Amino acid sequence: LIPVPNLPLPVNDALSDWFGDVHEIISKATIALIFLHVGAALKHHFINRDDILSRMVPFIRPRA
Numbered sequence: 273l274i275p276v277p278n279l280p281l282p283v284n285d286a287l288s289d290w291f292g293d294v295h296e297i298i299s300k301a302t303i304a305l306i307f308l309h310v311g312a313a314l315k316h317h318f319i320n321r322d323d324i325l326s327r328m329v330p331f332i333r334p335r336a
Contacts, residue, residue: 281287317325326332 313325313328316322321335323334326334
């Protein structure tokens with residue numbers, strides 16, 4: 273969508289592979305943390321029955 277210029281780094285296949293591996297690990301960890309966060313919010317709402325989710329989402333009313 274938006275063209276981003278390459279970083280002015282020397283071309284090194286080993287370094288490029290390392291950055292690719294780190295990028296893959298960090299992206300998978302971020303996705304896992306998002307799922308964990310959503311799961312924890314749903315656990316608090318449905319199992320613990322507290323008002324954590326209603327404080328995060330404006331259109332959910334707190335329980336009486």
